Amino acid sequence: MKILDWYIFKKFMVTFIFTILTITVIAVVIDTSEKTDDFVKSGLPFMGIVTKYYFGFVPFIISMIFPLIVFIAVIFFTSKMAGRSETIAILASGIPYNRMLRPYLAGAILLAVIMTWANAFVIPRANEIHSSFKAQYIDKNSSYYSGQNSNRDYYFRADTNTFVGMKYYDTLNKAASSFFMEKVRDNKVFYNLRSDYIRWDTTTNKWRAENAIERKIDGLKETVVKHAYLVVDINMKPSELRRDEYMKDKLTSPELYTFIQREEGRGTEGLNTYKVEFYRRFATPVSVIILTLMGVFVAARKTRGGSGLHMAFGIVTAALFVIMDKFSTVFSTKGDFPPLLAAWLPNIIFVAVAWWLYKNAPK
Numbered sequence: 001m002k003i004l005d006w007y008i009f010k011k012f013m014v015t016f017i018f019t020i021l022t023i024t025v026i027a028v029v030i031d032t033s034e035k036t037d038d039f040v041k042s043g044l045p046f047m048g049i050v051t052k053y054y055f056g057f058v059p060f061i062i063s064m065i066f067p068l069i070v071f072i073a074v075i076f077f078t079s080k081m082a083g084r085s086e087t088i089a090i091l092a093s094g095i096p097y098n099r100m101l102r103p104y105l106a107g108a109i110l111l112a113v114i115m116t117w118a119n120a121f122v123i124p125r126a127n128e129i130h131s132s133f134k135a136q137y138i139d140k141n142s143s144y145y146s147g148q149n150s151n152r153d154y155y156f157r158a159d160t161n162t163f164v165g166m167k168y169y170d171t172l173n174k175a176a177s178s179f180f181m182e183k184v185r186d187n188k189v190f191y192n193l194r195s196d197y198i199r200w201d202t203t204t205n206k207w208r209a210e211n212a213i214e215r216k217i218d219g220l221k222e223t224v225v226k227h228a229y230l231v232v233d234i235n236m237k238p239s240e241l242r243r244d245e246y247m248k249d250k251l252t253s254p255e256l257y258t259f260i261q262r263e264e265g266r267g268t269e270g271l272n273t274y275k276v277e278f279y280r281r282f283a284t285p286v287s288v289i290i291l292t293l294m295g296v297f298v299a300a301r302k303t304r305g306g307s308g309l310h311m312a313f314g315i316v317t318a319a320l321f322v323i324m325d326k327f328s329t330v331f332s333t334k335g336d337f338p339p340l341l342a343a344w345l346p347n348i349i350f351v352a353v354a355w356w357l358y359k360n361a362p363k
Contacts, residue, residue, distance in 0.1 A: 015074075015076055024061065031057065060123065063115075071295050079307035100300075105293070108292035128250040152168050159265065163183075164234055174200035180192070193215070276343050282343075291317075293358070
């Protein structure tokens with residue numbers, strides 16, 4: 001990299017760090033004002049709130065707006081350069097327009113790599129801290145909270161042919177009543193198991209059903225066997241029975257991929273939420289590169305409105321990006337929109353916009 005490259009690259013990084021610190025401080029102040037009552041009710045000291053909440057909240061909020069922070073930072077310092085005629089001088093000196101983009105692209109790739117790694121491993125651990133605090137101290141105090149054990153009935157598919165159900169599951173004792181398991185072949189039940197009581201046996205790491213009645217059906221022939229107890233392999237651990245609305249955010253990318261593959265093997269439906277989250281962790285870093293180039297194409301042009309006009313365009317563009325991202329997610333999780341396309345749709349559309357801006361940028 002030449003002197004000019006380092007000049008632009010340093011401005012990029014310094015402006016980005018300044019922007020991210022400023023927006024993070026504003027977000028923390030606003031969040032603190034909204035959750036003061038919850039912090040007081042929690043009874044935690046100041047350092048307890050910092051370590052058990054803000055150590056998770058800060059990375060969480062940064063990950064949400066990271067591409068937009070990069071976009072705003074690029075527009076801000078590039079617009080200042082254009083206002084001082086620096087971009088005009090660079091191009092007038094004979095440096096090609098594409099060559100001027102090199103330090104921007106280097107900075108964008110560096111930030112994209114950092115975000116990919118953070119999305120895969122760092123942010124999920126931060127989300128675990130953040131969501132644990134919310135579940136324990138905030139959601140519990142909400143008027144919508146109906147109790148931790150308000151719904152302890154579970155019905156799921158252990159695999160593509162096996163359906164399992166249990167009632168009144170106790171997470172502490174890892175036990176439940178009214179257990180049943182059915183196996184289906186060619187839309188017909190060929191195996192049925194019912195039990196009054198089932199619990200997790202820690203010695204064998206298997207489920208143990210008591211007072212079990214086992215039925216095997218072969219056409220018109222039915223065999224019934226009663227068992228005082230029976231070891232059952234359900235292919236489901238007690239930890240997987242806990243309903244956790246924050247699970248997709250707390251799993252690292254390898255863990256999330258393994259979870260999706262396992263649930264697909266069981267025939268579980270409604271996995272689009274997890275798939276969108278997995279694909280987005282790789283789509284968002286790419287949006288950093290796209291928005292960086294868009295920021296250059298817009299802000300490198302010297303206009304009468306100055307940086308104010310550029311910032312207005314940046315804010316509107318950022319809002320459109322967020323709206324598009326949310327709409328595609330809703331259509332996927334609530335409808336039949338493909339998760340992969342939902343995660344990448346904003347990038348696809350903004351690549352087209354970036355190309356149009358590039359073709360019309362003064363070079």
